[in-house]
Amino acid sequence: MSTVSPADQPPFDPRVAAVFADIRATRGSDFINHFWRYLAFDSALLESTWAEVKQVMATPSELDPLTKEMLYIAVSVANGCGYCVHSHTTAARAKGMTPAQHAELLSIIALAGKTNHLATALQVPVDASFDQDH
Amino acid sequence: MSTVSPADQPPFDPRVAAVFADIRATRGSDFINHFWRYLAFDSALLESTWAEVKQVMATPSELDPLTKEMLYIAVSVANGCGYCVHSHTTAARAKGMTPAQHAELLSIIALAGKTNHLATALQVPVDASFDQDH
Amino acid sequence: MSTVSPADQPPFDPRVAAVFADIRATRGSDFINHFWRYLAFDSALLESTWAEVKQVMATPSELDPLTKEMLYIAVSVANGCGYCVHSHTTAARAKGMTPAQHAELLSIIALAGKTNHLATALQVPVDASFDQDH
Amino acid sequence: MSTVSPADQPPFDPRVAAVFADIRATRGSDFINHFWRYLAFDSALLESTWAEVKQVMATPSELDPLTKEMLYIAVSVANGCGYCVHSHTTAARAKGMTPAQHAELLSIIALAGKTNHLATALQVPVDASFDQDH
Amino acid sequence: MSTVSPADQPPFDPRVAAVFADIRATRGSDFINHFWRYLAFDSALLESTWAEVKQVMATPSELDPLTKEMLYIAVSVANGCGYCVHSHTTAARAKGMTPAQHAELLSIIALAGKTNHLATALQVPVDASFDQDH
Amino acid sequence: MSTVSPADQPPFDPRVAAVFADIRATRGSDFINHFWRYLAFDSALLESTWAEVKQVMATPSELDPLTKEMLYIAVSVANGCGYCVHSHTTAARAKGMTPAQHAELLSIIALAGKTNHLATALQVPVDASFDQDH
Numbered sequence: 001m002s003t004v005s006p007a008d009q010p011p012f013d014p015r016v017a018a019v020f021a022d023i024r025a026t027r028g029s030d031f032i033n034h035f036w037r038y039l040a041f042d043s044a045l046l047e048s049t050w051a052e053v054k055q056v057m058a059t060p061s062e063l064d065p066l067t068k069e070m071l072y073i074a075v076s077v078a079n080g081c082g083y084c085v086h087s088h089t090t091a092a093r094a095k096g097m098t099p100a101q102h103a104e105l106l107s108i109i110a111l112a113g114k115t116n117h118l119a120t121a122l123q124v125p126v127d128a129s130f131d132q133d134h
Numbered sequence: 135m136s137t138v139s140p141a142d143q144p145p146f147d148p149r150v151a152a153v154f155a156d157i158r159a160t161r162g163s164d165f166i167n168h169f170w171r172y173l174a175f176d177s178a179l180l181e182s183t184w185a186e187v188k189q190v191m192a193t194p195s196e197l198d199p200l201t202k203e204m205l206y207i208a209v210s211v212a213n214g215c216g217y218c219v220h221s222h223t224t225a226a227r228a229k230g231m232t233p234a235q236h237a238e239l240l241s242i243i244a245l246a247g248k249t250n251h252l253a254t255a256l257q258v259p260v261d262a263s264f265d266q267d268h
Numbered sequence: 269m270s271t272v273s274p275a276d277q278p279p280f281d282p283r284v285a286a287v288f289a290d291i292r293a294t295r296g297s298d299f300i301n302h303f304w305r306y307l308a309f310d311s312a313l314l315e316s317t318w319a320e321v322k323q324v325m326a327t328p329s330e331l332d333p334l335t336k337e338m339l340y341i342a343v344s345v346a347n348g349c350g351y352c353v354h355s356h357t358t359a360a361r362a363k364g365m366t367p368a369q370h371a372e373l374l375s376i377i378a379l380a381g382k383t384n385h386l387a388t389a390l391q392v393p394v395d396a397s398f399d400q401d402h
Numbered sequence: 403m404s405t406v407s408p409a410d411q412p413p414f415d416p417r418v419a420a421v422f423a424d425i426r427a428t429r430g431s432d433f434i435n436h437f438w439r440y441l442a443f444d445s446a447l448l449e450s451t452w453a454e455v456k457q458v459m460a461t462p463s464e465l466d467p468l469t470k471e472m473l474y475i476a477v478s479v480a481n482g483c484g485y486c487v488h489s490h491t492t493a494a495r496a497k498g499m500t501p502a503q504h505a506e507l508l509s510i511i512a513l514a515g516k517t518n519h520l521a522t523a524l525q526v527p528v529d530a531s532f533d534q535d536h
Numbered sequence: 537m538s539t540v541s542p543a544d545q546p547p548f549d550p551r552v553a554a555v556f557a558d559i560r561a562t563r564g565s566d567f568i569n570h571f572w573r574y575l576a577f578d579s580a581l582l583e584s585t586w587a588e589v590k591q592v593m594a595t596p597s598e599l600d601p602l603t604k605e606m607l608y609i610a611v612s613v614a615n616g617c618g619y620c621v622h623s624h625t626t627a628a629r630a631k632g633m634t635p636a637q638h639a640e641l642l643s644i645i646a647l648a649g650k651t652n653h654l655a656t657a658l659q660v661p662v663d664a665s666f667d668q669d670h
Numbered sequence: 671m672s673t674v675s676p677a678d679q680p681p682f683d684p685r686v687a688a689v690f691a692d693i694r695a696t697r698g699s700d701f702i703n704h705f706w707r708y709l710a711f712d713s714a715l716l717e718s719t720w721a722e723v724k725q726v727m728a729t730p731s732e733l734d735p736l737t738k739e740m741l742y743i744a745v746s747v748a749n750g751c752g753y754c755v756h757s758h759t760t761a762a763r764a765k766g767m768t769p770a771q772h773a774e775l776l777s778i779i780a781l782a783g784k785t786n787h788l789a790t791a792l793q794v795p796v797d798a799s800f801d802q803d804h
Contacts, residue, residue: 001794002803003357004370031263035179038256042371047147049252058167058244060781064240067201071239074205075246075385077523078212078617080348083253084246085525086264102540103578104196104204107521111264111583112209112218113191113519113548114512115169115368117181117611119217121479121508123487125669126671129165130220133393133672135662136669137491138504141376176505183368183512183524186584187509211389214750219391224675236674237712240389242381244719251745254372255345259803260537267527267538269528270535270793271625272638299799303785304790310639316454317646317788323789324781330774335737339744339775343653346748348616351789352782354800372732373741379726380745383705386719387753390708391672392680394403397701398756401404401661404659406772433665436772437651440658451654451780458647464640467604473610473641477648477787480614481785482750485655486648490667506598507607512618513592514611517571518584521619522573525538531567533623535795613791621793649787650780657747657776659699659755 007040015043019050026058034089066095070105077109136180141174149177153184160192167221204239213244276306283311287318294326302356334363338373345377409442417445421452428460435489468497471509479511542577546574551579555586562594569623602631613645677710686715696728702760703757736765740775747779 007016019040020032039046057068069092076084092102138141153174154166158246173180203226219264226236275284287308288300307314315364325336346351360370409418421442422434441448458469476485484512496506541553555576575582581593593604605628612620628638677686689710690702709716727738739762746754762772 001354001801003257003261003354003800005802026464029240033261033264034258035253035256038258039252041367042233042374046376047373048375049169050243050247052718053249056241062232062235063242068206068242070136070201071204071208071242071247072246073193073523074208075212075243077248077519078209079247079250080522081253082525083258083260084250085523086260086537086539089523090264098157098196099577100193103581105173105686106520106578107190107198107581107584108202108205109209109523110519111186111478112206112514113213115187116213116215116218117479117512117515118173118508119169119215119512120482120484121136121475121487121491122169123484124217126217126220127167130167130673132675135488135667137488137666139668170768175501176508181523188528203554209390211385214388216388216391220671220673223389237358237715240386240712241715241718243389243439244385247385248378248382250387251345251378252374254348254350255353255357255377257350264539265537266541269533269622270795271532271622272792273534291769301797302794303789303792304706306794307788309635313639313643316643317785320450320781321785324777330768330771331712331740333780334739336778337738339740340777340782342741342744343748343779344786347783349786349789351589351794352786353794354709354796358800366732369732375726376733376738377745379722380742381749383719383723383752384746384749384754386715386738387705387710387751390674392704392708392751392753393672393762394749394756395703398404398405398760399409404661404755405756406658411562430763435666436660437655437658440660441654442643443769447773447777449653451775454647455651458643464634465606465644466639469606471645472599473606474604474648476607476610477614477645478652480611481649481652483652483655485660485662486652486661492666499639500598502569503598509592509605510599510607511611513588515587515615516607518612518615518617518620520575520581521571521617524540526570526572526574526619527538528622529569532569532626540695559790609791613787616790618793627792641764644789645791646784646787650784653747653780653783654776656750656752656753657743657759669705 002038004041006034006037008037012040013043016040016046019043019046022054023050026054035083035087039085066092066097070097070101073105074112076107078113111127136172138172138175140168142171146174147177150174150180153177156188157184160188169217169221183203188192199211200226200231201236203229203234207239208243208246212247270306272306272309273303276305277308280308284308284314287311287314290322291318294322303351303355328330334360334369336366337363338365339370341373342377342380346381404440406440406443408436408439410439414442415445417440418448421445422449424456425452428456437485437489468494470500471497472499472503474512475507476514480515538574540574541574542570543561544573548576549579551578552582555579555582558590559586562590571619571623602628602633605631606633607638609641610645610648613648672708674708674711676704676705676707682710683713686710686716689713689716691725693720698722705753705757736762736767736771740771741763741765743775744778744779744782 023032023036024030039049069088072088076088157166157170158164160259173183206222207226210222291300291304294296307317337356340356341360343354425434425438428430439450471490474490475494478490559568559572560566575585579600605624609628612624693702693706694700709719733783742758743762745756
């Protein structure tokens with residue numbers, strides 16, 4: 001079920017086809033996951049979203065690729081996006097995440113969820129020494 | 135402002151004092167941040183929470199200390215916990231996070247926030263190949 | 269699957285039947301979607317919820333009906349309510365939302381999700397000029 | 403700071419004055435907290451919101467008044483509403499919540515926050531026996 | 537579908553078997569729900585999570601068992617954890633929650649969700665009298 | 671307080687100065703609000719974020735400027751971003767939002783928050799007729 005129809009059969013809109021070709025080339029795989037197929041209901045939204053994902057996630061940068069996927073999982077869990085949790089857990093595994101690393105990732109996410117709730121329940125005032133606003 | 139009164143002057147409850155001493159020894163610093171001072175309104179809750187934070191965040195493990203702090207920031211941002219964002223950004227800086235790493239962390243969190251919203255708006259069905267349930 | 273049993277076969281509780289009749293009359297359609305059928309496990313909760321939805325969403329007001337549905341979608345996406353995203357996207361289409369408007373709606377929701385995360389990560393102080401508290 | 407101006411000086415709009423009088427009578431106190439003063443920027447919104455709060459929270463019902471306030475705190479913490487956490491923690495204390503009950507409330511909220519994150523990270527399928535949909 | 541494989545057939549890891557045995561003994565039932573079977577992909581995470589759930593939820597304390605389950609439901613709804621809503625609604629029913637109590641619980645959760653959104657939209661400043669920070 | 675230092679005094683990094691100049695030209699105002707001043711701690715993140723905001727929010731499109739601001743408010747409220755609620759409420763007023771429209775916006779956001787919580791608590795299954803996935 002989805003709120004839009006997927007682009008799952010050729011011939012596609014040429015703009016969609018170009019993005020799909022770039023996804024395949026960037027990832028070195030023929031597989032296009034559902035997120036892109038459904039987002040393709042609007043070619044401009046598909047293009048701009050893929051451009052940003054490619055820039056942030058698939059370009060060599062300060063952080064290593066596995067760390068980036070684990071950060072993506074952390075945000076997706078806290079935001080309750082089931083699809084995103086699935087897709088980025090799969091990506092993290094493909095980039096070498098071991099079961100032990102997965103378990104540690106979950107223990108940190110769970111602990112942060114716990115202390116986030118505690119700090120909000122206590123309405124703890126921010127320590128003056130944390131401030132960078134000067 | 136807070137929903138409870140802090141433990142900010144000695145003499146403390148001995149159980150609180152013991153936790154504060156362990157926080158200082160573990161961190162090698164005299165500073166006790168507000169989260170622990172306000173959580174000290176209940177010594178049992180303080181003890182169990184610190185024990186878990188120490189185990190997960192201050193014990194050598196699969197992931198390096200800076201990665202762990204960045205994951206904590208990611209969850210805290212998505213959960214909207216201002217205090218937690220402040221405290222763990224300060225901790226990440228103390229563990230060596232550079233401005234460039236901070237900026238990249240924010241670009242990943244922001245992108246995940248964006249695509250989380252898109253996937254939820256599209257109600258994208260999970261790809262069969264993501265499933266580990268077998 | 270649900271946490272309650274639906275009211276999906278007549279004869280109904282007369283209070284449920286009255287609400288269902290009013291939903292049909294207000295919408296000009298025989299179709300009663302699942303939300304109301306499951307909420308009918310408690311007739312008082314059904315009555316008060318429908319009364320409020322009818323007042324806010326089905327009464328001529330400052331905002332046009334399509335804008336109101338798009339606002340409902342925006343909140344439902346941010347809150348991660350899959351059912352609500354589905355039902356209000358369907359309602360928005362019935363009120364004339366075009367694919368281009370749908371795509372623009374998603375681009376705004378996605379951008380807001382992104383900058384919400386950035387502002388929270390930065391803990392930006394509110395500008396004095398924004399304040400209406402005088 | 404607020405996004406609207408409060409109604410904090412008489413003479414008020416008579417509809418606002420009537421709601422304020424009913425709040426005072428219902429609570430047996432002269433104090434009107436900020437939520438109502440700011441919501442008073444729109445008298446209809448003030449009236450309908452107070453009517454619902456009075457019906458749900460201030461009318462004898464299945465659940466006792468303190469349990470109702472603790473449930474309100476639980477939702478408000480999870481939704482990250484600082485003002486609501488403050489106002490309902492104050493209300494719970496006024497209805498007899500002890501420090502030990504407050505600490506236990508926080509330990510349940512924190513644990514639920516933790517396991518909510520774990521279940522979402524694992525994407526646990528719902529057990530068939532939980533289903534009431536028949 | 538899940539992001540990990542469940543432990544659903546003996547022989548198990550002895551640490552997993554020990555936790556499952558304790559769950560059965562504590563609950564007086566042979567049934568082990570999915571949350572624990574999937575969390576068992578990491579025996580240490582299973583052990584620590586069960587120990588905390590047992591301590592907080594299955595040990596006699598200030599709050600009665602049904603109130604504790606309703607609080608868990610409240611947090612789980614606000615956090616959008618479908619699995620958790622199902623499992624704790626089932627648990628609350630097993631502990632005696634009536635349909636009338638369930639309906640009242642939902643009316644409080646729904647009202648809190650509503651006023652949480654209003655207070656955030658208004659950015660209501662916290663009343664000085666709510667402060668416990670002294 | 672903030673987690674980064676703002677760029678609030680010239681001379682700026684030329685890339686920051688160029689973005690600030692474009693913000694001023696686009697908005698026809700000298701005022702640069704805090705979000706951009708703090709985001710300027712990283713010029714690349716500032717550039718890409720402003721480019722997207724300008725494209726989505728300040729370019730003539732399917733939806734009118736006031737509707738776009740109200741949608742932004744709706745998402746920001748649901749995500750609990752106080753700064754964003756303030757800045758976009760100010761922007762909506764500047765684009766002509768009346769107090770009556772503001773009140774109606776809040777009544778829709780509040781109602782959506784309420785029924786989002788109800789649908790999640792009930793775990794309502796999606797109606798087959800809502801599906802666009804064909």
